[in-house]
Amino acid sequence: MTLQLDSDGHLRHLLTLEGLPKETLCRLLDRAGQIRDAALGRAHKRNSLLGTTICTLFFEPSTRTRSSFHIAAQRLSADVINFDASTSSARKGETALDTLKNLEAMGVRGFIVRHPEDGAAEALAMQAGEGTTVINAGDGRSAHPTQGLLDALTLRQAKGADFSKLKVLIVGDVKHSRVARSDLHALRTLGTGEIRVCGPASLLPDDGTLEGCATGDDFDAMLEGVDAVMMLRLQRERMEEGLVASLDDYHARYGLTAGRLRRAAGDAVVLHPGPINRGVEITDEVADGPQSLVLRQVSNGVAIRMAVLESLLS
Amino acid sequence: MTLQLDSDGHLRHLLTLEGLPKETLCRLLDRAGQIRDAALGRAHKRNSLLGTTICTLFFEPSTRTRSSFHIAAQRLSADVINFDASTSSARKGETALDTLKNLEAMGVRGFIVRHPEDGAAEALAMQAGEGTTVINAGDGRSAHPTQGLLDALTLRQAKGADFSKLKVLIVGDVKHSRVARSDLHALRTLGTGEIRVCGPASLLPDDGTLEGCATGDDFDAMLEGVDAVMMLRLQRERMEEGLVASLDDYHARYGLTAGRLRRAAGDAVVLHPGPINRGVEITDEVADGPQSLVLRQVSNGVAIRMAVLESLLS
């Protein structure tokens, strides 16, 4: 991936965490950690992107991720344009590339791209002009690098910087999940001691994604002694596609309950990228319980996005 | 309502005008009046909310109210996020509370909430974190406190601060109107001399809302000698529900015409929360005539919202 790194090793785009040097990844985590600490006192407004226009270019709706990037950009004093490509020129038959080129010509320097197709952000980055930066906010099943970073930051805050002793369990629809792929990239780069992946066989990929991971469909067994449980969202489409029998059945086999969580280490933490289907992936008791870091993830998301925007654009 | 007042009597949330101490209410009116006078010269930008992120969280569409709050927040240099909950994660099954908690975790400190259900803003305020403020921008039929405040400010500017001599008539669909309820709360707290309420029996509430008001369905009779006529918007649903025979019939009985207005005091003023159904609630002649304060209400709306945001968040 030399597309995202320039010859000096600086990030030009952020498309995936796959292959990103550990040093680069840790520098982003450090920066986000500092920003977060500074912000804890009171909302801070920085001037680092004053006069820089950033566009959230979403070809797939996601109000949450968009809001997180929007807030991050505002905190850096950037000007933000929301371009909802599902209700715009896209309907007039314009290609994603033409849309980007036009906004680039208007002076937009940073694009936050969400797209349903694998590789869409990379394709746009390849065509982007000199001073333009593309940040992948999720493409197909491939990557969601800022989610991977914020999950890594959340784990690091909870468990320390040494990942070599950690046992982490990822649970659910890994097959269709860009979150899982970016989490796996980050966990491997950070040298996680043991990565386990659990889900019904129909929702686990068989293409090398899980190389080096212990995999299985027995949630109770996989939970034994883990330090962190990273739950994935179950899209309701999976039932319509026949990959999951029913929500009740899914919950019975892969729902994280307080009882089940006791199989993990006593100080195990629980993550979920949201939005949660309460009562499906996680019970209310666990989602709102003391081991849940769900809202911490959301806070870290803004800090990570500030760090990424600042690193790439200022 | 201790939820909206802290132990020192400071406003923490603004959920309803019911039970709000007269002193608190008048302080907001005073502040809004000052802001408005200052703004009359030229648009002013204040820095009081610089670095504060505010979210308009609307579970029911209302471009006007949203714009008014948005402009008010911008004038105070706040960062604003529009979260349209009808086209967002709400569709993914996320609860209103989860949405608020997530945005709170992103650093949003003020929520402007519009919701179709009674008590929704209060329910969110009860769950909101320490430094978070909820402002009710209309919930069900219950309350629309900033509308009540702006109507009170408009009346006070026109008629002076002593409400004890005033005769005020509220006309229309009081039963389904949060505007009417907040107006009644404000008028009572300000010690209005006489409050009359007029509308077809099918559109008047029979639950104590109108306690202490003179009520009736004869518009001409009720108009005699009043100092202010507060017209309500008629939602077209009322016809489909069979509560109103037809728009023509409604206009014939409850439409404010120039002829009818002559029954009121010579210097009577006319208010309407907008958007007006011209030719239904009011004729063009009255809506655009010298006694109409409709646009003054809109201007006061921005001033009131600036005063509220500044009081609660800075």
Next chain:
Amino acid sequence: MTLQLDSDGHLRHLLTLEGLPKETLCRLLDRAGQIRDAALGRAHKRNSLLGTTICTLFFEPSTRTRSSFHIAAQRLSADVINFDASTSSARKGETALDTLKNLEAMGVRGFIVRHPEDGAAEALAMQAGEGTTVINAGDGRSAHPTQGLLDALTLRQAKGADFSKLKVLIVGDVKHSRVARSDLHALRTLGTGEIRVCGPASLLPDDGTLEGCATGDDFDAMLEGVDAVMMLRLQRERMEEGLVASLDDYHARYGLTAGRLRRAAGDAVVLHPGPINRGVEITDEVADGPQSLVLRQVSNGVAIRMAVLESLLS
């Protein structure tokens, strides 16, 4: 058009380029040229509209034009409100005038209006208050003055300020095009040597719009020796209306290919207002080729809109 010029010859509104004095038009082009040069180094933020609220009031969707104005306004530090009138109070039966009057009462000083009906922007300007400015961002088939200005700026940058020697060809659906009308107004005012118009008879107006232009339906013949080709977008509705047989047929007769372009002067330039129907009006080879100024037009669009907003509002 005294509505848009005050008695001192200053622009108060920008509704059309028709009848706009050459001096006024050139002053806007000069200003935009300066802004563009200054912006080439790095994005600049100016303070000229700090504290001024501007509203994009679109009764017809157009994400591109709206984004261009939005970015222009942000660069001048204005506060911007997007009012999408197709999903708002307009649905509640409010008239365009009531919407404008309400936003004006909220303190909006500049309105960027897009409307499907001819004369809509002018009608609003006639009713606007003292300190309010209306900028037409496209009304019906009548006018799109900022597009006319940006096209003129683009031509001037490429061909110099003396238009008297230029041969310019406009191609396509002139009949339904506000872009073509504003281009014609600008080209005439700037004293263009020869204006040619080419398209199928069904898409050329017969109402005096083309007075003084050489017209015809033979694209190859009309292309001979021209210095600039201004292509128009073909709306797909034209086929449904039977005005065009098919996209393939249209492309065969009026599509600009590299081969055809060789009939024009060797240094001829190609313009298109976008979004391009690639393979219909223009081939990829031409659209992305060295003679295409399409993206330059987009950049100039922001500069022109900054110049217009600054001239009219600061």
